[in-house]
Amino acid sequence: MDEKKLLPELGLDYQLEDDQQVDVKKIQKWIDQHHFSKILVHFDIDVLDRKLFF
């Protein structure tokens, strides 16, 4: 089973890997809406080239 099928159940909206655009305004809106003053960033280098990292 593809884990992405669990996204709706968890209420998550995942930007697909073939979408190369980052919507900065959308992210800022999300930060403002929830009044986050601290952001935790998880960065996996597999986003640089998915084929290299299975």
Add this chain to the structure above:
Amino acid sequence: MAIWVYHSYYFGAQLLNWLAPQNPQQKSIQVPVVAPQKDQPKLKVESGVTAKSTVLDNVHQAQKIVDAEQPNRIITLGGNCMVSQVPFSYLHDKYGDDVGIIWIDAHPDISNPQIFSNEHAMILANLMGKGDPDLSKLIKHPFSNNSICM
């Protein structure tokens, strides 16, 4: 292939630590995980998760360090995606609803032992309290979906 992965994760963390700029104001601590062996035996699947006891040991080691240091900010250099579990959980406990997560990853990491056996693919679900039950229960304050941007 699996051995290559284990060695690469371990080596990658060492390499990133070497590349990272030195800052005398910033304490650097290595989590004492077990190094991969040259003739690494095939890891056992325990309760649906590969090397679960080792994963739990590593999480506890990281937790001990964070509890002792009580940092205000944490930078982790890993390793695999599991390196985010303890710092994110700790910072959520510390700062509560002031904290949001931006998850930049080619995989959402929301799996669970019923569909996949590698814990690193469950980390975000664990942080939400909905991944591997044994790792999810370590999260005192699970993140809500609204506090995660992917």
